Amino acid sequence: MSQNVLITGANSGFGRLTTETLVKAGHTVYGTMRDKDGRNKEAAAELQRLGAKVVEIDVTNDQSVETGVAAALQQAGNLDVLINNAGVGNMGLQEMYTVDDWQKLFNINVFGVQRMNRAVLPSMRERKAGTLIHVSSLLGRFVLPFYGPYNASKHALEAMADNYRVELSGFGIDSLIVEPGGYGTDFGTRLMKPSDTSRAAGYGPMADAPEQAFTEFAKVFEKPDAPQPQEVADAIANLIATPRGQRPFRTTVDGLGMKPHIDRINEAADAATTGIYTAFGMDGMLKVAEPELA
Numbered sequence: 100m101s102q103n104v105l106i107t108g109a110n111s112g113f114g115r116l117t118t119e120t121l122v123k124a125g126h127t128v129y130g131t132m133r134d135k136d137g138r139n140k141e142a143a144a145e146l147q148r149l150g151a152k153v154v155e156i157d158v159t160n161d162q163s164v165e166t167g168v169a170a171a172l173q174q175a176g177n178l179d180v181l182i183n184n185a186g187v188g189n190m191g192l193q194e195m196y197t198v199d200d201w202q203k204l205f206n207i208n209v210f211g212v213q214r215m216n217r218a219v220l221p222s223m224r225e226r227k228a229g230t231l232i233h234v235s236s237l238l239g240r241f242v243l244p245f246y247g248p249y250n251a252s253k254h255a256l257e258a259m260a261d262n263y264r265v266e267l268s269g270f271g272i273d274s275l276i277v278e279p280g281g282y283g284t285d286f287g288t289r290l291m292k293p294s295d296t297s298r299a300a301g302y303g304p305m306a307d308a309p310e311q312a313f314t315e316f317a318k319v320f321e322k323p324d325a326p327q328p329q330e331v332a333d334a335i336a337n338l339i340a341t342p343r344g345q346r347p348f349r350t351t352v353d354g355l356g357m358k359p360h361i362d363r364i365n366e367a368a369d370a371a372t373t374g375i376y377t378a379f380g381m382d383g384m385l386k387v388a389e390p391e392l393a
Contacts, residue, residue: 280353283320326354
C-alpha cells in the first residue's frame with residue numbers, strides 16, 4: 100500500500116538511498132534538506148528526477164521545520180510516515196569538545212528530531228495513525244572511544260523514541276528505531292572535530308588515536324565484500340511495508356559482526372521493560388492500538 104513519507108536528510112547517505120528505495124516501492128516521498136536551491140541544488144534535482152518531492156527543512160530551525168512540514172502536509176493531505184534520518188557524527192577525544200560543540204551536534208541529532216516529531220504528531224494523533232522511524236546507531240546501545248558526543252546523542256535518541264512508543268501507542272502511532280552499524284557512505288566525510296585542540300598535548304600520543312582509528316576503520320569499506328548501505332534503506336522499507344502491530348521496536352542492521360551482540364542487549368532490554376511495565380500494570384502501553392482508519 101502506497102504511503103506518504105517525509106524523510107529528513109534526503110540529500111545524501113542513508114537518506115538518499117532510502118528515498119530512492121521508497122519511491123521505487125510506490126510510496127510518495129517528501130525528501131527534505133537544507134539549502135535545496137543552493138549547495139544542495141544538484142541533489143534536489145536528482146531526487147526530483149527519481150520521482151521524489153523535495154522540501155526545504157533545516158532541522159535546527161523551528162520556523163523552517165514548521166514551514167516545511169506544513170508545506171508537505173498541504174501537498175500530501177496527510178503524512179503516514181516520518182523518517183528522522185538527518186544526523187551528524189564526530190571524531191575526536193571527548194574532553195576536547197566544548198559545550199558549544201555538544202550543543203551543535205545535539206541540535207541536529209536530538210533536538211532536530213523533537214522538532215520534527217512535534218510538527219507531524221498533531222495530524223497523526225488526529226487520524227489515530229502514523230509511524231515515526233528514528234535512524235539511530237549501534238552506538239546508541241554501547242559506546243566506542245572517540246565518538247563521545249555522537250554516542251551520547253544516539254543514547255538520548257533511543258530514550259526519546261522509546262518514550263514516544265509508550266505515550267503514542269494508544270493513538271495508533273508506531274515509534275520505531277533502526278540501528279545501523281558502520282557503512283561506507285559520505286557520513287564519515289562530515290564528522291565534527293573538536294574545537295578545543297589546546298588540550299591535545301595533555302593526552303600525549305593518544306591525541307593522534309582518533310584519526311588513526313578512523314583511517315584504519317575506513318579501509319574496511321574499500322574491500323569488495325564491504326557491507327552495503329542499501330541494507331539500511333531496505334530495512335526501513337521493510338518496516339514501512341510491515342503491518343502496524345507486527346513491527347519490531349528496534350531493528351539492527353550491520354555487516355561487521357556487531358549485530359548479534361547488540362541484539363542480545365536489545366532482547367535483555369525488551370524483557371526488562373516488559374517485566375517492569377507488567378509489574379506496574381502498564382504493559383498495555385507497549386502495544387500499539389489497532390488501526391481505526393482504512
